[in-house]
Amino acid sequence: MEEVIKVGMADLNICKAPNIITTLGLGSCIGLTFYDPVTKIGGMVHYMLPDSTQVRNNGNIAKFADTGIRELLKRVLAAGASKQRLVAKIAGGAKMFEGSGLSNVGNIGARNAEAAKVILRGLGIRLIAEDTGLNYGRTVELHCDTGDFYIKAVGKPIKII
Amino acid sequence: MGKFSLEEVNNMYVDVLREIGNIGAGNATTAIASMLGNKIDMKVPNVKLMEVSNLGSAICAEEDTIVGIFLEVQNDIEGSMMFLLDLESGHYMVNKLMGKAPDCQDDFDEMDLSALKEIGNIIAASYLSALASLTGLVISPSIPFIAVDMAASILSVPAIQFGQFGDNALMIQTEIIGDFAINGYFILMPEQDSYDKILTSLGIAM
Numbered sequence: 001m002e003e004v005i006k007v008g009m010a011d012l013n014i015c016k017a018p019n020i021i022t023t024l025g026l027g028s029c030i031g032l033t034f035y036d037p038v039t040k041i042g043g044m045v046h047y048m049l050p051d052s053t054q055v056r057n058n059g060n061i062a063k064f065a066d067t068g069i070r071e072l073l074k075r076v077l078a079a080g081a082s083k084q085r086l087v088a089k090i091a092g093g094a095k096m097f098e099g100s101g102l103s104n105v106g107n108i109g110a111r112n113a114e115a116a117k118v119i120l121r122g123l124g125i126r127l128i129a130e131d132t133g134l135n136y137g138r139t140v141e142l143h144c145d146t147g148d149f150y151i152k153a154v155g156k157p158i159k160i161i
Numbered sequence: 162m163g164k165f166s167l168e169e170v171n172n173m174y175v176d177v178l179r180e181i182g183n184i185g186a187g188n189a190t191t192a193i194a195s196m197l198g199n200k201i202d203m204k205v206p207n208v209k210l211m212e213v214s215n216l217g218s219a220i221c222a223e224e225d226t227i228v229g230i231f232l233e234v235q236n237d238i239e240g241s242m243m244f245l246l247d248l249e250s251g252h253y254m255v256n257k258l259m260g261k262a263p264d265c266q267d268d269f270d271e272m273d274l275s276a277l278k279e280i281g282n283i284i285a286a287s288y289l290s291a292l293a294s295l296t297g298l299v300i301s302p303s304i305p306f307i308a309v310d311m312a313a314s315i316l317s318v319p320a321i322q323f324g325q326f327g328d329n330a331l332m333i334q335t336e337i338i339g340d341f342a343i344n345g346y347f348i349l350m351p352e353q354d355s356y357d358k359i360l361t362s363l364g365i366a367m
Contacts, residue, residue, distance in 0.1 A: 008214055008215075008217070009213070009214045009215075009216070009217050009313070009317070009320060010213070010214045010324070011214065024217070024223035024224050024311070024313055025217060025223040025224055025310075025311035025312060025313025025314045025316075025317070026313070026314060026317070027310075027311075027313065027314035027315060027316070027317030027318060028317050028318060028321055029317050029320075029321070048213075048317070048320060048321050048324045049321060049324055049325065055324075055325055055326070056326065057326060057327050057328065059328075060214075060328070063214075063324060094314065096229070096231075096308045096310065096314060096315055096317070096318050097229075097231040097306035097307070097308055097318065098306065098308075099306055100231060100233055100241075100303070100306045108321050135308070136310055136314070137310040137311040137313065137314020137315070137317075138314070139223075139224055139311065154226055154309075154310055154311060155268070
């Protein structure tokens, strides 16, 4: 029986086949996964904000795209994944309240998704799939035996990317 | 300056928010009662200071569907606020307001969402006017926005807002008791400057 590893908000962890790593109810946050299809080692970070350097209180590295993605990379490589084979997928970055946008949280979802792309490009890791934006929450699962990324939303069919 | 420690300031802020919550609830009671057509009582039993990363499961399980009503706040205070209801309470209110069968659990249609927005609007506005009169600040709320989705997704919005300057978020629980007990939650999300302004206006200075 496979084990399900849960990643909370501002949290990260790694996972090996046949296990599943999940995060529940992504809103404007991003769930980013790394996966090495040969060793079947994966990992997920659930970050909240795009840039730790813009925030005074930045102690929790999993809270930010820049520090969280780098830490996750370090952890999957330490577990035995190969950087050349690693692929990334992202989900989340929704705008939960359509039409709002006066405050700077309004477009944070889009900024979070953009941050992933910039950082991955800098690290030289391919982003092979994404399901971001729009106005609904997502629960995501990375199945480490296949690398499939399951996306569940309220009132919508399950999507696999 | 340097009169109180951060912890003391936080404790005072929580007390003040609870009091504002009580006054706001008092203001909202009449309006909500006449909309629902029965006598109700509103209380603020609890103000919770919690870690941002635990906010997603603060009300119920992360994936349970809840109703979130969101307003942006402008003028002397910049920021936003949110009113949250569990799905059962949302259905109860919609069924009452729209004259549906009491056990109707159908997905909300446009009219239902509009009714829920109005409830959130009344409650939020009552709360904001209590805050405005205590602080003497001018606070203007935007029109309400609504989302019916997983609790953790909706709560990611305040989590991110608070996450920008700290690791804690404040949540004000509200109980509406009529022929049915409704549990609602408020979250006030001032920007950092506005937070300082609220404290200063209340005579709490660091």
